[in-house]
Amino acid sequence: MSSHEHGSDDCVDYIERxxxxxxNELEEADxxxxxxxxxECGPCLERHDLQKAVKQLVARSCSESAPESLRDRVRLQLREVSIQITEGNA
Structure with missing residues:
Protein backbone atom coordinates (compact mmCIF):
# COMPACT_ATOMS: atom_id res chain seq x y z
CA MET A 1 0.00 0.00 0.00
CA SER A 2 1.24 3.51 -0.80
CA SER A 3 2.30 5.93 1.89
CA HIS A 4 -0.08 8.48 0.33
CA GLU A 5 -3.76 8.22 1.15
CA HIS A 6 -6.50 9.66 -1.04
CA GLY A 7 -7.21 13.22 0.09
CA SER A 8 -4.17 13.48 2.29
CA ASP A 9 -2.68 16.89 3.04
CA ASP A 10 0.43 15.88 1.11
CA CYS A 11 -1.62 15.57 -2.10
CA VAL A 12 -3.04 19.09 -1.75
CA ASP A 13 0.43 20.44 -2.49
CA TYR A 14 0.48 18.60 -5.81
CA ILE A 15 -2.89 19.59 -7.27
CA GLU A 16 -1.67 22.85 -8.85
CA ARG A 17 1.75 21.40 -9.63
CA ASN A 24 5.56 21.60 -19.14
CA GLU A 25 5.84 24.73 -17.00
CA LEU A 26 7.89 23.31 -14.13
CA GLU A 27 11.62 23.36 -13.57
CA GLU A 28 13.36 20.02 -14.13
CA ALA A 29 13.81 19.40 -10.40
CA ASP A 30 10.13 20.08 -9.72
CA GLU A 40 3.55 6.60 -5.48
CA CYS A 41 0.04 8.08 -5.36
CA GLY A 42 -2.76 6.44 -7.32
CA PRO A 43 -5.36 9.18 -6.69
CA CYS A 44 -3.00 11.91 -7.91
CA LEU A 45 -2.06 9.81 -10.94
CA GLU A 46 -5.77 9.44 -11.74
CA ARG A 47 -6.21 13.20 -11.39
CA HIS A 48 -3.21 13.76 -13.69
CA ASP A 49 -4.60 11.37 -16.30
CA LEU A 50 -8.06 12.98 -16.15
CA GLN A 51 -6.69 16.52 -16.42
CA LYS A 52 -4.45 15.52 -19.31
CA ALA A 53 -7.37 13.88 -21.15
CA VAL A 54 -9.60 16.94 -20.64
CA LYS A 55 -6.82 19.24 -21.83
CA GLN A 56 -6.34 17.14 -24.97
CA LEU A 57 -10.10 17.10 -25.64
CA VAL A 58 -10.34 20.87 -25.27
CA ALA A 59 -7.32 21.35 -27.54
CA ARG A 60 -8.94 19.18 -30.23
CA SER A 61 -12.27 20.98 -29.88
CA CYS A 62 -10.71 24.42 -30.03
CA SER A 63 -8.86 23.65 -33.24
CA GLU A 64 -12.11 23.42 -35.19
CA SER A 65 -13.43 26.51 -36.94
CA ALA A 66 -17.01 27.62 -36.52
CA PRO A 67 -19.16 27.25 -39.62
CA GLU A 68 -19.29 30.39 -41.76
CA SER A 69 -23.06 30.72 -41.21
CA LEU A 70 -22.54 30.86 -37.44
CA ARG A 71 -19.72 33.36 -37.81
CA ASP A 72 -21.96 35.57 -39.98
CA ARG A 73 -24.76 35.46 -37.38
CA VAL A 74 -22.35 36.41 -34.59
CA ARG A 75 -20.96 39.32 -36.65
CA LEU A 76 -24.50 40.55 -37.36
CA GLN A 77 -25.44 40.41 -33.68
CA LEU A 78 -22.26 42.27 -32.72
CA ARG A 79 -23.07 45.01 -35.22
CA GLU A 80 -26.65 45.27 -33.88
CA VAL A 81 -25.39 45.59 -30.30
CA SER A 82 -22.84 48.18 -31.43
CA ILE A 83 -25.56 50.20 -33.16
CA GLN A 84 -27.81 50.01 -30.09
CA ILE A 85 -24.98 51.22 -27.86
CA THR A 86 -24.15 54.05 -30.27
CA GLU A 87 -27.80 55.15 -30.53
CA GLY A 88 -28.18 54.99 -26.75
CA ASN A 89 -25.27 57.41 -26.31
CA ALA A 90 -26.52 59.90 -28.91
Whole structure:
Protein backbone atom coordinates (compact mmCIF):
# COMPACT_ATOMS: atom_id res chain seq x y z
CA MET A 1 0.00 0.00 0.00
CA SER A 2 1.24 3.51 -0.80
CA SER A 3 2.30 5.93 1.89
CA HIS A 4 -0.08 8.48 0.33
CA GLU A 5 -3.76 8.22 1.15
CA HIS A 6 -6.50 9.66 -1.04
CA GLY A 7 -7.21 13.22 0.09
CA SER A 8 -4.17 13.48 2.29
CA ASP A 9 -2.68 16.89 3.04
CA ASP A 10 0.43 15.88 1.11
CA CYS A 11 -1.62 15.57 -2.10
CA VAL A 12 -3.04 19.09 -1.75
CA ASP A 13 0.43 20.44 -2.49
CA TYR A 14 0.48 18.60 -5.81
CA ILE A 15 -2.89 19.59 -7.27
CA GLU A 16 -1.67 22.85 -8.85
CA ARG A 17 1.75 21.40 -9.63
CA UNK A 18 0.12 18.64 -11.70
CA UNK A 19 -1.45 21.24 -14.00
CA UNK A 20 1.91 22.98 -14.46
CA UNK A 21 3.54 19.58 -14.97
CA UNK A 22 1.10 18.71 -17.77
CA UNK A 23 1.77 22.09 -19.40
CA ASN A 24 5.56 21.60 -19.14
CA GLU A 25 5.84 24.73 -17.00
CA LEU A 26 7.89 23.31 -14.13
CA GLU A 27 11.62 23.36 -13.57
CA GLU A 28 13.36 20.02 -14.13
CA ALA A 29 13.81 19.40 -10.40
CA ASP A 30 10.13 20.08 -9.72
CA UNK A 31 9.16 17.72 -12.56
CA UNK A 32 11.16 14.97 -10.90
CA UNK A 33 9.39 15.55 -7.58
CA UNK A 34 5.95 15.49 -9.23
CA UNK A 35 6.82 12.36 -11.24
CA UNK A 36 7.93 10.59 -8.07
CA UNK A 37 4.70 11.58 -6.31
CA UNK A 38 2.61 10.36 -9.26
CA UNK A 39 4.40 6.97 -9.17
CA GLU A 40 3.55 6.60 -5.48
CA CYS A 41 0.04 8.08 -5.36
CA GLY A 42 -2.76 6.44 -7.32
CA PRO A 43 -5.36 9.18 -6.69
CA CYS A 44 -3.00 11.91 -7.91
CA LEU A 45 -2.06 9.81 -10.94
CA GLU A 46 -5.77 9.44 -11.74
CA ARG A 47 -6.21 13.20 -11.39
CA HIS A 48 -3.21 13.76 -13.69
CA ASP A 49 -4.60 11.37 -16.30
CA LEU A 50 -8.06 12.98 -16.15
CA GLN A 51 -6.69 16.52 -16.42
CA LYS A 52 -4.45 15.52 -19.31
CA ALA A 53 -7.37 13.88 -21.15
CA VAL A 54 -9.60 16.94 -20.64
CA LYS A 55 -6.82 19.24 -21.83
CA GLN A 56 -6.34 17.14 -24.97
CA LEU A 57 -10.10 17.10 -25.64
CA VAL A 58 -10.34 20.87 -25.27
CA ALA A 59 -7.32 21.35 -27.54
CA ARG A 60 -8.94 19.18 -30.23
CA SER A 61 -12.27 20.98 -29.88
CA CYS A 62 -10.71 24.42 -30.03
CA SER A 63 -8.86 23.65 -33.24
CA GLU A 64 -12.11 23.42 -35.19
CA SER A 65 -13.43 26.51 -36.94
CA ALA A 66 -17.01 27.62 -36.52
CA PRO A 67 -19.16 27.25 -39.62
CA GLU A 68 -19.29 30.39 -41.76
CA SER A 69 -23.06 30.72 -41.21
CA LEU A 70 -22.54 30.86 -37.44
CA ARG A 71 -19.72 33.36 -37.81
CA ASP A 72 -21.96 35.57 -39.98
CA ARG A 73 -24.76 35.46 -37.38
CA VAL A 74 -22.35 36.41 -34.59
CA ARG A 75 -20.96 39.32 -36.65
CA LEU A 76 -24.50 40.55 -37.36
CA GLN A 77 -25.44 40.41 -33.68
CA LEU A 78 -22.26 42.27 -32.72
CA ARG A 79 -23.07 45.01 -35.22
CA GLU A 80 -26.65 45.27 -33.88
CA VAL A 81 -25.39 45.59 -30.30
CA SER A 82 -22.84 48.18 -31.43
CA ILE A 83 -25.56 50.20 -33.16
CA GLN A 84 -27.81 50.01 -30.09
CA ILE A 85 -24.98 51.22 -27.86
CA THR A 86 -24.15 54.05 -30.27
CA GLU A 87 -27.80 55.15 -30.53
CA GLY A 88 -28.18 54.99 -26.75
CA ASN A 89 -25.27 57.41 -26.31
CA ALA A 90 -26.52 59.90 -28.91
Missing amino acids: IVYFID CAVVEMHLR
